[in-house]
Amino acid sequence: MSSRDIMLATIRHAISRPAPDGLPAVPPPGDLPAYRRRLDATGPEIVDRFLERLRDYNVHVEVLDSEAAVIAAATARLAALGLDRLVIPADLPAAWRPAGVTLVEDQALDHQTLNAIPGALTGAALAIAETGSIVLDGGRHQGRRALTLLPDYHLCVVFAGQLVGLVPEAMDQLGRHPARPITFFSGPSATADIELDRVVGVHGPRTLDVLFVTGPTQPREF
Amino acid sequence: MSNATFTSRAAKSLRNSQLRRNINKATTTIRGKTARVTAELPDWEALRLAGREIKRSTLAELDKHLIALEESVTRAGGTVHWARDAAEAREIVVRLTKAHNTDQVIKIKSMTTDEIELNPALEGAGIRPYETDLADMIVQMGREKPSHLLVPAIHKNRVEIRDLFRDQMGSHGEGLSDRPTDLTKAARAYLRDKFLETRVAISGANFAVAETGSVVVVESEGNGRMCLTLPDVLISIMGIEKVLPRWQDLEVFLQLLPRAATGERMNPYTSIWTGTVPGDGPREFHLVLLDNGRSKILADEVSRETLHCIRCSRCLNVCPVYERAGGHAYDSMYQGPIGAIVTPQLKGLEEAGSLPYASSLCGACHEVCPVKINIPQILVHLRGKVVESKRETALGKLSGENMAMQVASRLFNNQQALEWSLWAGRLGQKLLTRDGVMPWLPPPLSGWTLSRDFPALPEQSFRDWWKQRENGK
Amino acid sequence: MRVSLFITCINDSLYPHTGQAVVRVLERLGHEVVFPEGQSCCGQMHHNSGYAPEAVAMVRQFVEIFREAEVVVVPSTSCTAMIRTQYPHLARHVAKDAALLEAVEALVPRVWEFSEFLTRKLGLTDVGAYYPHRVTYHSSCNSLRSLGLGDGPLTLLRHVRGLDLVELPNNTECCGFGGTFAVKNAETSTAMLTDKMRHILSTNAEICTAGDNSCLMHIGGGLSRQRTGVRTVHLAQILASTAEAPLA
Numbered sequence: 037m038s039s040r041d042i043m044l045a046t047i048r049h050a051i052s053r054p055a056p057d058g059l060p061a062v063p064p065p066g067d068l069p070a071y072r073r074r075l076d077a078t079g080p081e082i083v084d085r086f087l088e089r090l091r092d093y094n095v096h097v098e099v100l101d102s103e104a105a106v107i108a109a110a111t112a113r114l115a116a117l118g119l120d121r122l123v124i125p126a127d128l129p130a131a132w133r134p135a136g137v138t139l140v141e142d143q144a145l146d147h148q149t150l151n152a153i154p155g156a157l158t159g160a161a162l163a164i165a166e167t168g169s170i171v172l173d174g175g176r177h178q179g180r181r182a183l184t185l186l187p188d189y190h191l192c193v194v195f196a197g198q199l200v201g202l203v204p205e206a207m208d209q210l211g212r213h214p215a216r217p218i219t220f221f222s223g224p225s226a227t228a229d230i231e232l233d234r235v236v237g238v239h240g241p242r243t244l245d246v247l248f249v250t251g252p253t254q255p256r257e258f
Numbered sequence: 259m260s261n262a263t264f265t266s267r268a269a270k271s272l273r274n275s276q277l278r279r280n281i282n283k284a285t286t287t288i289r290g291k292t293a294r295v296t297a298e299l300p301d302w303e304a305l306r307l308a309g310r311e312i313k314r315s316t317l318a319e320l321d322k323h324l325i326a327l328e329e330s331v332t333r334a335g336g337t338v339h340w341a342r343d344a345a346e347a348r349e350i351v352v353r354l355t356k357a358h359n360t361d362q363v364i365k366i367k368s369m370t371t372d373e374i375e376l377n378p379a380l381e382g383a384g385i386r387p388y389e390t391d392l393a394d395m396i397v398q399m400g401r402e403k404p405s406h407l408l409v410p411a412i413h414k415n416r417v418e419i420r421d422l423f424r425d426q427m428g429s430h431g432e433g434l435s436d437r438p439t440d441l442t443k444a445a446r447a448y449l450r451d452k453f454l455e456t457r458v459a460i461s462g463a464n465f466a467v468a469e470t471g472s473v474v475v476v477e478s479e480g481n482g483r484m485c486l487t488l489p490d491v492l493i494s495i496m497g498i499e500k501v502l503p504r505w506q507d508l509e510v511f512l513q514l515l516p517r518a519a520t521g522e523r524m525n526p527y528t529s530i531w532t533g534t535v536p537g538d539g540p541r542e543f544h545l546v547l548l549d550n551g552r553s554k555i556l557a558d559e560v561s562r563e564t565l566h567c568i569r570c571s572r573c574l575n576v577c578p579v580y581e582r583a584g585g586h587a588y589d590s591m592y593q594g595p596i597g598a599i600v601t602p603q604l605k606g607l608e609e610a611g612s613l614p615y616a617s618s619l620c621g622a623c624h625e626v627c628p629v630k631i632n633i634p635q636i637l638v639h640l641r642g643k644v645v646e647s648k649r650e651t652a653l654g655k656l657s658g659e660n661m662a663m664q665v666a667s668r669l670f671n672n673q674q675a676l677e678w679s680l681w682a683g684r685l686g687q688k689l690l691t692r693d694g695v696m697p698w699l700p701p702p703l704s705g706w707t708l709s710r711d712f713p714a715l716p717e718q719s720f721r722d723w724w725k726q727r728e729n730g731k
Numbered sequence: 732m733r734v735s736l737f738i739t740c741i742n743d744s745l746y747p748h749t750g751q752a753v754v755r756v757l758e759r760l761g762h763e764v765v766f767p768e769g770q771s772c773c774g775q776m777h778h779n780s781g782y783a784p785e786a787v788a789m790v791r792q793f794v795e796i797f798r799e800a801e802v803v804v805v806p807s808t809s810c811t812a813m814i815r816t817q818y819p820h821l822a823r824h825v826a827k828d829a830a831l832l833e834a835v836e837a838l839v840p841r842v843w844e845f846s847e848f849l850t851r852k853l854g855l856t857d858v859g860a861y862y863p864h865r866v867t868y869h870s871s872c873n874s875l876r877s878l879g880l881g882d883g884p885l886t887l888l889r890h891v892r893g894l895d896l897v898e899l900p901n902n903t904e905c906c907g908f909g910g911t912f913a914v915k916n917a918e919t920s921t922a923m924l925t926d927k928m929r930h931i932l933s934t935n936a937e938i939c940t941a942g943d944n945s946c947l948m949h950i951g952g953g954l955s956r957q958r959t960g961v962r963t964v965h966l967a968q969i970l971a972s973t974a975e976a977p978l979a
């Protein structure tokens with residue numbers, strides 16, 4: 037017998053013991069208690085909660101009223117930070133591409149090259165208000181995982197139409213393409229491993245900036 | 259007796275006041291944060307019940323879910339391996355690593371790999387394992403054992419850490435200060451090289467979804483993302499109890515875990531991957547399903563729920579015994595209340611039979627556990643097994659404790675004998691009593707009088723008083 | 732109401748005044764108290780030490796003696812918790828006896844912890860007590876967690892005339908007793924006790940009370956060893972004290 041067969045046989049034996057004579061049986065799997073699957077709040081309340089969470093995380097966020105404002109905001113932000121080179125996914129819309137910086141499209145760049153680029157600019161799959169999370173799944177405008185991992189700076193464009201209230205809403209949407217590689221970012225990486233002093237920025241981008249577009253939404257593709 | 263082990267290790271920590279201060283600071287801080295973020299969710303209690311029910315029903319059909327997981331992972335381009343015990347798991351991992359002609363691996367989330375003692379096996383095969391969680395790395399560099407599930411290096415101070423880094427990080431450690439930000443920066447630079455040059459990564463897993471084959475790692479530092487994304491080959495080791503049937507189940511646990519663990523609404527990074535994806539991440543993915551004693555726990559109706567554990571460490575943070583005895587007293591990578599029930603079941607009672615007694619049964623762990631594991635109940639159940647196994651030997655039968663319990667049990671079942679023994683006790687205690695209390699008792703009760711007086715038996719028991727009153731009516 | 736008293740072994744042999752106080756309070760409130768013959772111990776010490784079969788014998792004894800009781804009142808939070816949460820467990824998993832399980836489940840809803848009986852069954856907050864002392868209250872773990880008594884005992888104390896109630900800091904933390912734990916892991920238990928005593932002393936109370944004499948034996952033993960002058964008194968004794976017949 038293979039290890040697989042032995043393990044399965046052992047497990048089956050372990051779980052198939054009937055209750056002793058006359059004693060009530062262990063109850064069968066039951067319905068789950070009703071936890072919230074939607075956030076009971078208005079659109080503006082959800083946006084407010086999201087922005088409040090991002091500020092809690094010390095994420096620099098700029099609220100833009102339309103997609104048309106992305107270029108100007110990105111250009112100004114990058115100039116302020118003194119960043120002159122960014123890696124972008126090849127499908128990043130022209131309408132998001134800032135001026136005055138070198139944009140390197142990711143055409144299967146090797147890791148060393150990516151590591152040498154100081155920043156990345158991408159979109160997102162969705163965002164979650166309750167937890168202040170931004171989720172990327174390698175779909176449109178997001179690129180592969182290494183792109184938003186090796187550079188030290190990440191500028192992310194998120195649309196209000198991509199915002200959901202709670203984790204279950206996010207999982208519903210992500211569940212349409214569960215095989216995609218998914219990453220949740222919720223605040224900067226952090227450690228408290230040394231004397232419980234919280235140090236922000238361990239691995240991955242140490243700075244995450246968000247351009248949050250409230251106006252006409254980018255059509256959702258999922 | 260074996261009880262000396264937890265007891266004596268705890269005594270050592272109790273004398274280390276720096277350690278106690280560190281642990282106290284850590285647990286107090288985390289306790290406050292977890293209390294706040296769990297209280298703010300109106301459906302926290304429902305989520306806990308859901309988590310418990312998902313785990314319970316999953317375990318009830320575990321074979322089915324593991325087979326489904328295997329199918330899904332295989333379909334997505336991964337390979338599933340089955341390991342009955344630690345030796346088999348080590349053999350699989352070493353074999354897979356060697357097949358790639360590499361002499362080093364990077365590691366993330368090492369609890370399961372600690373359990374199977376993977377690092378010595380890798381080293382024995384000429385492969386150097388690099389722990390990449392900051393704390394795990396510190397513990398590894400110091401050649402120690404972790405002392406807390408989530409903050410494994412809680413027993414180390416910054417100067418000790420700086421010295422380790424200076425010693426072992428080559429150029430990255432030169433002239434390093436002991437400021438946590440500088441230490442963290444050095445670790446970032448040092449590990450970045452390792453992340454970029456290493457071709458095989460070994461990870462644990464927090465959850466795996468049977469219906470999709472997706473595996474989840476929840477983390478704070480980003481070393482997980484590095485390990486899961488950059489190498490060519492990823493080998494993940496997970497206990498068989500980590501499987502969840504449905505994608506939707508994740509929505510419950512991704513809310514429970516971060517809030518219970520670090521007191522965050524969501525941990526900084528969560529990665530979910532499914533097999534392999536062309537052009538993104540490792541080209542080869544292996545999932546090792548580990549039993550190593552879990553099916554034995556599964557077979558025990560009372561302690562089965564030990565397997566619900568999602569390793570959040572909240573039970574450690576509320577445990578008054580852990581807070582004082584420290585993580586090393588548990589002599590295991592699983593400490594605190596959960597360690598006190600997991601370790602004896604995985605390692606056996608001969609080796610870890612003192613752990614079920616390492617609790618005052620105060621129930622704080624059960625009260626906060628996000629999946630409602632009744633730890634005190636399981637502790638008592640395991641004590642029963644310790645006693646049972648001792649009673650099988652003549653020596654155990656004759657042990658002072660067993661005899662005392664037998665005598666007490668007989669007395670409690672025999673009114674006259676009980677009354678007589680109280681009378682004898684009142685007579686006998688005269689020698690030991692001063693000002694109405696007994697400041698000294700002979701062993702094994704001397705543990706009591708170490709710090710406490712014992713009340714002397716009063717002249718009249720309640721039942722005597724009652725009888726007298728009834729007779730006087 | 733006809734109240735059957737389950738006195739518990741510790742109260743019977745070491746703390747008879749607690750039982751006497753319970754009788755006094757219940758009779759003062761107009762209830763008939765009976766003390767069924769043949770009772771002894773709830774089995775907690777055996778059960779918690781791993782001697783489950785011996786504990787089952789005590790489950791059977793308890794069920795036999797109290798089967799017909801209208802209500803059973805127990806002046807001990809840990810013994811009540813033992814009966815309520817562990818008797819069904821023992822009947823099912825150790826005795827594996829369906830008839831015993833059924834008998835236990837029929838009896839358990841009629842078993843009350845003393846303060847719980849007053850506040851929840853009788854709906855009382857004021858039992859007419861008088862106790863002119865500065866008092867702090869230790870909620871035992873079983874009161875707090877296994878029985879969920881919450882503020883019930885505190886409410887009773889707040890209505891005692893003359894009583895100056897001071898809140899005990901860090902009240903939800905265990906005192907470190909834990910039965911066999913206090914002896915087997917004496918040093919850890921002592922470290923917990925030390926912190927508990929520090930909190931008690933910080934209140935400047937003369938008396939520390941609780942609904943459980945096993946915690947109080949441990950706390951009181953420590954306070955006595957340290958010659959702090961602070962005494963421990965079971966909640967029932969405070970509630971039994973009246974202006975006409977005050978208790979110390």
Ligand code: SF4
Nearest residue numbers: 567568570571573627
């Ligand atoms: S037993 Fe519960 S509280 Fe403790 S680590 Fe496991 S899940 Fe968390």
